[in-house]
Amino acid sequence: MATLGEGTQPWREGRMAGTGALPREQVRPGGAPKRARRWHETRRLRDWVVRSDWLLPALAALLGGVLGVMLVDPPPGSVWALGGLAWRGTPREARTLLSSVLGTAITSLSIILSLSMLVAQNLGAQYSPRLLRIYQRDAGIRIVIPVFIVTCVYCVVAVQRFGLVPGDQERPRPAASMAIFLLIACGAALVFQVLHTLQLMRVENLVRTVANITLHAARGLHRRRMSDAPPVAPPPPSTHALPLRAPANGFVVDVDGVALLARAEARRLVVHVDVAIGEPVLRGAPIGRVEPESVGLLRPADEPESLVSAIALDRWRDQDADVALGLRQLVDIAIKALSPGINDPYTAVESLDQLTFVLCGLAHLRLGPRVLADGDGRARVFLRAPELRDYLHLATEQITRYGAAEPVVVLRLLRLVGAVGQCARHPADRQAAHATLRRILAEAERAQADSPLLEPQRRYAREMERALDGAPLPPLPGLEF
Numbered sequence: 001m002a003t004l005g006e007g008t009q010p011w012r013e014g015r016m017a018g019t020g021a022l023p024r025e026q027v028r029p030g031g032a033p034k035r036a037r038r039w040h041e042t043r044r045l046r047d048w049v050v051r052s053d054w055l056l057p058a059l060a061a062l063l064g065g066v067l068g069v070m071l072v073d074p075p076p077g078s079v080w081a082l083g084g085l086a087w088r089g090t091p092r093e094a095r096t097l098l099s100s101v102l103g104t105a106i107t108s109l110s111i112i113l114s115l116s117m118l119v120a121q122n123l124g125a126q127y128s129p130r131l132l133r134i135y136q137r138d139a140g141i142r143i144v145i146p147v148f149i150v151t152c153v154y155c156v157v158a159v160q161r162f163g164l165v166p167g168d169q170e171r172p173r174p175a176a177s178m179a180i181f182l183l184i185a186c187g188a189a190l191v192f193q194v195l196h197t198l199q200l201m202r203v204e205n206l207v208r209t210v211a212n213i214t215l216h217a218a219r220g221l222h223r224r225r226m227s228d229a230p231p232v233a234p235p236p237p238s239t240h241a242l243p244l245r246a247p248a249n250g251f252v253v254d255v256d257g258v259a260l261l262a263r264a265e266a267r268r269l270v271v272h273v274d275v276a277i278g279e280p281v282l283r284g285a286p287i288g289r290v291e292p293e294s295v296g297l298l299r300p301a302d303e304p305e306s307l308v309s310a311i312a313l314d315r316w317r318d319q320d321a322d323v324a325l326g327l328r329q330l331v332d333i334a335i336k337a338l339s340p341g342i343n344d345p346y347t348a349v350e351s352l353d354q355l356t357f358v359l360c361g362l363a364h365l366r367l368g369p370r371v372l373a374d375g376d377g378r379a380r381v382f383l384r385a386p387e388l389r390d391y392l393h394l395a396t397e398q399i400t401r402y403g404a405a406e407p408v409v410v411l412r413l414l415r416l417v418g419a420v421g422q423c424a425r426h427p428a429d430r431q432a433a434h435a436t437l438r439r440i441l442a443e444a445e446r447a448q449a450d451s452p453l454l455e456p457q458r459r460y461a462r463e464m465e466r467a468l469d470g471a472p473l474p475p476l477p478g479l480e481f
Helices: 033-050 057-074 076-082 093-125 129-136 139-162 174-201 203-227 257-269 303-308 322-339 345-363 388-403 409-423 428-445 454-467
Strands: 241-244 249-253 269-273 285-290 309-314 370-373 378-384
Touching: 033 370, 057 139, 093 129, 093 139, 093 174, 093 322, 129 285, 129 322, 139 174, 174 203, 203 322, 203 345, 203 370, 241 303, 257 269, 257 303, 257 370, 257 378, 322 345, 322 388, 345 388, 345 409, 388 409, 388 428, 409 428, 409 454
Parallel strands: 269 378
Antiparallel strands: 241 285, 249 309, 269 285, 370 378
């Protein structure tokens, strides 16, 4: 077992065994299995609430129905409290008003839905299909549509209830006052959705939104790392290690290192998770291994199931903890803009600028594999995670391949690498920046052979090389911004 400050210690022969489970009486109360299940269930509930397309509309429909029942024929003493004196009329007049509000709300809702379909189609075709999740979780979709659902359901229920009200006398009608209020809310929601959608469709706002979401996820992961142990090299696999296997097909969306540490400490294990957040896994495929500390501690049938419950899988990748997904979205926007069918280099430049901001922000956070230690300082949990150089490769490799023939894109790529290299804190990341700089220039030379614009790019690359060695970051040449 690796002990912090001692480096990697060889596993002693005879201390390994097959996996098994401690007797229940030997497991500490409130141990990791229960916590891991609770974390997994809590995450599933939270994800369902956040991602559900039907929760808010269903709650809105329920609210509309309740209001329709309560306000049509309230007790006389509650009319003043409900504000019903704002509108007086007979039940027939109230039904006419409610029918008019219902028609107006349905017409406005059809406009919003038509606009939403056009926006979704444009996002997928012009930028990237992976951006649809941003629009789907946007306030315009998750808040505005429920406002119209409340109004429509309320009007339908109130119209039906007014048919049961006896008499034809004129009196304060709180239901009509609420209908007018909801109509005003629908009008405000329509204006908000149109203006908000126009702002969202601006490429500057779109790429900035993706960058902000990515940095928010990275800072959340950084806060988790504040209690991590200093990195140590994991011990090599032993002959007694048992694999952790994926319980289903899907993507790794999160890993609860705290639950794994508590489980490992309770059972005297060392746990290695070999898949990173965002990585696809196959059902039954190895995603890590368990190293028992002593012979006979574990039973193979029990241990893996209790450990993999701390590794959350889903049908698709999630931005909450997947930094690479945000970078992938920005890369998608850039390479789609560089395609012959669109040919929009400036959109690629906007994406590269945001990639520069994101990567420079990542350079100041704790990245790379995680090591979690127990109270004695022994490394018990090893989690795989990307380094800054991995993110740099992801951000530049495809854009370089598709944009090497465009000088303005090449210059922005060189600037990105130089800025990230200056922010990098580890020598391996700075070496990766030097290698990436040379690779970008080599691709540009192949794509722009005999071009008179190639020499300024070479000169700028040499200036960036000096910047990586400590010189100031040079400005972009000419008007390449």
